[in-house]
Amino acid sequence: MAAPISKQQMHDTPVIPYQKIRDSLKTGHIFFTSGSYLFSGIIQKLTKSPWSHVAIVYKDEDLGRVMILEAEPSVGIRLIPLSTYLRDYKGAKRPYKGQIFMAKLTEFPEHEKLKKAISFGLDELTRPYDNWEIIRIMLRILFRKGKRERNRSYICSELVKAAFAKAGVDFHMKDTYISPQEIWADHRVEMTYRIL
Numbered sequence: 381m382a383a384p385i386s387k388q389q390m391h392d393t394p395v396i397p398y399q400k401i402r403d404s405l406k407t408g409h410i411f412f413t414s415g416s417y418l419f420s421g422i423i424q425k426l427t428k429s430p431w432s433h434v435a436i437v438y439k440d441e442d443l444g445r446v447m448i449l450e451a452e453p454s455v456g457i458r459l460i461p462l463s464t465y466l467r468d469y470k471g472a473k474r475p476y477k478g479q480i481f482m483a484k485l486t487e488f489p490e491h492e493k494l495k496k497a498i499s500f501g502l503d504e505l506t507r508p509y510d511n512w513e514i515i516r517i518m519l520r521i522l523f524r525k526g527k528r529e530r531n532r533s534y535i536c537s538e539l540v541k542a543a544f545a546k547a548g549v550d551f552h553m554k555d556t557y558i559s560p561q562e563i564w565a566d567h568r569v570e571m572t573y574r575i576l
Contacts, residue, residue: 382569393574408494409437415478429561449501451534456508480576493547500546
């Protein structure tokens with residue numbers, strides 16, 4: 381399991397320049413962020429965790445690109461170059477506000493299984509982000525009632541869970557939802573780098 385980490389420990393973790401680790405990144409590595417945005421803070425408070433987002437690395441060897449497969453509010457499911465997070469996040473000509481960590485599974489699925497996970501994610505491109513699910517999760521946490529509605533909209537951690545399930549990796553849900561924290565806390569997840 382990736383060790384529990386506090387905001388202070390995140391700040392104290394040395395940043396490894398992206399160009400130094402770019403070649404070692406692989407499809408199936410897990411991308412975690414701890415943002416300093418309003419929506420990030422809401423997620424962190426709801427889940428009592430420093431994490432606000434999780435996604436999957438997709439490395440296209442033929443094109444030489446490192447992409448992030450993610451569910452993003454107001455955008456939905458998308459592929460975005462990792463370099464965009466580091467240089468021009470949301471077209472603001474500055475990096476993502478917060479910390480970015482990479483992790484990997486200690487029991488890494490074989491290549492053919494990972495292809496199924498990424499293919500699933502690519503099939504879901506342009507599906508909407510489930511904005512209402514955040515509210516439903518908050519209500520379930522507060523009132524300990526309700527259940528997850530099955531639909532084809534996702535929050536970030538649901539997309540990661542669903543994609544990895546296609547590779548035979550099951551992340552367990554806390555109560556009726558899964559958050560970036562549950563993925564981070566899985567016994568097979570190991571932190572590798574902080575890149576921002």
